[in-house]
Amino acid sequence: MQAIRTKIRPVAAKFRLNPVRHHGGPKISADAPTVQFTFVNPHPSQGKSAADEKLTVTARIGETLLQTAHRHDVDLEGACEGVCACSTCHLIFDEDVFDELEEASEDEEDMLDMAFALTATSRLGCQVKVTEEMEGMEVRLPAATRNFYVDGHIPQPH
Amino acid sequence: MSRINLIRRQSNLTKKSYYHSTSISLKPKISVAIVGSGPSACYTAKYLSSTLKQQSKKGLLTGTNIDDLERVDIDIMEKLPIPFGLVRMGVAPDHPEVKNVENDFAQLFAPSDSEKEENIESSIEFFGNVGVGTDVSVEELRSLYDVVVLAYGCESDRKLGIPGEDLEGVYSAREFVSWYNGHPDYVHMGEKFQKVLHDPRNSSVVVVGQGNVALDCARILAKGRDGLNDTDIAKHALEVIGDGVKTTTVLGRRGHVQGAFTIKELRELTKLGDTDFIVEMSELEAGNTEATQAELDGKGARPKIRIDKLLRDAAEKSGSASSKKEKQVKLRFLLNPTEFLAKNSDHTRLGQVRCERTKLEGEPGHQRAVGTGGFEDITADMALVSIGYKGVPLPGMDESNFDFKRGVVKNTHGKVHGVENTFVSGWLKRGPSGIIGTNIVDAKDTVSSIIKDLQNVPEDEIEGRYGLQTLLAKKKVQYVDWDGFLKIDKEEKSKTRLRTDSQPREKFTNIDDMLKCL
Known part of the structure; x- marks a missing residue:
């Protein structure tokens, strides 16, 4: 596996334009218990050649997968900042892991309907919290390349 | 070439290159101008900047050696003094969580993080209050920048093209949305809306179209002051909408499975406290052709299946509703507007919308609405036409690079046809559809075309940002920076x-x- 240097995004120093009115995800401290799992295709914008790249990360139990991804510089968007109002943090799970997850809310299902390349085991990273059982799992970021257009994919109408 | 650049370039020669076979020298600094500052512009800037940084580090870029590249300046031009396009001027005021993406976009303009080690420096600057096509021409931008990206979206709309469309009371949804969102160019519409909606609680509005813009309009009209007071809706809009409009009818010529709306916006209509949401089961059934059933069965049908269920539940509920609330939003299907009719009392003003009832014909995924010869007149003090936005060309564009019928710039993966080093992204590229997130895939597509094309950027020194600042000063344009x-x-x-x-x-x-x- 290719070693990838990770940069820690300075979250505290993040410049904000709008006040935090809806906070996305719980605050889990750095000394919380952790598990390790692997993001597949952590940098989708680099195209097909990077699609099988893997990045193993240490995740804090209780935080959302979107939070884990952002702490490790995984290119998972979170356009609405983790409040289930977009579908840009779409993740694809293995079936056995997916089956064990807490069921998605109606709001999450509604947003998933708008996700690109939706699968039967898709969830939103901002709505799924890290659990002990995730130790060793692999979770995939959907490909987001021009292939969508080549394959004749039509974006969901507005 | 300046002395500093020369030194930098020489130092590059000592860098270890893994790609001897594809060594194409790029100039050390590339300047990019993006026209527009909405989601497509911001995502294009974001991914152009981040992809170049990542590529340079990992050497994954195919076909081009960008070791020589040291700096990318991206300048975002916006006609208004404020950025973010439709996030500010399109997204409904009661969807504040959707506007959180502004925080992400704001990072682009914030001073760069000096702790970060980057092989390529990148700076993104905002040039607000600069109209491209008015203050500066796109030709001037091309002479100042290596790459120009058009991302100014859709400033016009599709018309129905039926009699009566010019009656007082018939407007485009785009005008209404821009007005309630406080767009400076649409403030004047308030007087017109006020006149036709002078007594909202006794007024009826028809919204023609079945996309999320149509549903936004209906929801805003129904909610009124109580539902919108805590939002950033423009004050002038609350004054006109008052306590909300009594009856809003959203209609379209095809069936509920063919609608362009998404489920979140539909579900919101079922949850308006003081407003009934009314759906006719008979219309859902009429649209339930064999082809429609096939559409509900096909690959990727999940969103349609869930919308079908939601609307059937709503129809059952509206059929059995004993309570009648003060306001109502009706969602009607298989109705094709054929004429806007004037009021009997005033033949210059809209009174009714005449619709022909339609039926669906054709293959799954390609069903068309065909007239049945039956008509229905729906009372309306105001009609909002919401059948799609349309891009407009910049001065100098013609049939070779602009599709006038669709209102989009002709392009292949974002590279504009027949014009060197010019690209397009967003609605102007693919047409007016999709949610904010759709622009992510779209921008990445354009960015990879830009990067593939960087080797074609002429070696000549160009002035970039400094040149633009000089030009604006000369033209006495007061631009607004970040x-x-x-x-x-x-x-x-x-x-x-x-x-x-x-x-x-x-x-x-x-x-x-x-x-x-x-």
Whole structure:
């Protein structure tokens, strides 16, 4: 596996334009218990050649997968900042892991309907919290390349 | 070449290159101008900047050696003094969580993080209050920048092209949305809306179209002051909408499975406290052709299946509803507007919308609405036409690079046909569809075309940002930079402007007022 240097995004120093009115995800401290799992295709914008790249990360139990991804510089968007109002943090799970997850809310299902390349085991990273059982799992970021257009994919109408 | 660049370039020669076979020398600094500042512009800037940084580090870029590249300047031109396009001027005021993406976009303009080690420096600057095509021409931009990206979206709309469309009371949804969102160019519409909606609680509105813009309009009209007071809706809109419009009918010529709306927006209509949401089961059934059933069965049908269920539940509920609320939103299908009819009392003003009932014909995924010969007239004091936005060409564009019928720039993966080093992204590229997130895939597509094309950028020194600043000074254009925008932003949030504590901002609706903050 290719070693990838990770940069820690300075979250505290993040410049904000709008006040935090809806906070996305719980605050889990750095000394919380952790598990390790692997993001597949952590940098989708680099195209097909990077699609099988893997990045193993240490995740804090209780935080959302979107939070884990952002702490490790995984290119998972979170356009609405983790409040289930977009579908840009779409993740694809293995079936056995997916089956064990807490069921998605109606709001999450509604947003998933708008996700690109939706699968039967898709969830939103901002709505799924890290659990002990995730130790060793692999979770995939959907490909987001021009292939969508080549394959004749039509974006969901507005 | 300046001395510094020369030294930098020489130092590059000592860098270890893994790609001897594809060594194409790029100039050390590339300057990019992006026209527009909405989601497609911001995502294009974001991915152009981040992809170049990542590629340079990992050497994954195919076909081009970008070792020589040291700096990318991206300048975002915006006609208004404030950025973010439809996030500010399109997204409904009661969807504040959708506007959180502004925080992400704001990172682009914030001073760069000096702790980060990057092989390529990148700076993104905002040039607000600069009209491309008015203050500066796109040709001038091309002479100043290596790459120009058009991302100014859709400034016009599709028309129905039926009799009566010019009656007083018939407007485009785009005008209505821009007005309630406080767009300076649409403030004047308020007088017209006020006139036709002078007594909202006794008024009827028809919205023609079945996309999310149509549903936004209906929801805003129904909610009125009580439902919108804590949002950033422009004050002038609350004054006109008052306590909400009595009856809003959203209609379209095809069936509920063919609608362009998404489920979140539909579900919101089922949850309006003081407003009934009415769906006719007979219309859902009429649209339930064999082809429709196939559409509900096919690959990727999940969103349609869930919409079908939601609307059937709503229809059952509206059939059995004993309570009648003060206001109602009706969602009607298989109705094709054929004429806007004037009021009997005033033949210059809209009174009814005449619709022909339709049926669906054709293959799954390609069903068309065909007239049945039956007609229905629906009372309306105002009609909003919401059948799609349309891009407009910049001066100098013609059939070779602009599709006038669709209102999009002709392109292949974002590279504009027949014009060197010019690209397009967003609605102007793919047409007016999709949610904010759709622009992510779209921008990445354009960015990879830009990067593949970087080797074609001429070696000549160009002036870039400095050149633009000089040109604007010469033309006496007062541009608004990022710090300038932050001053406007701060004023808009000032407590003295707000009607309630939780209102996020009261927007300035006049450009002079914005410029006074500087």
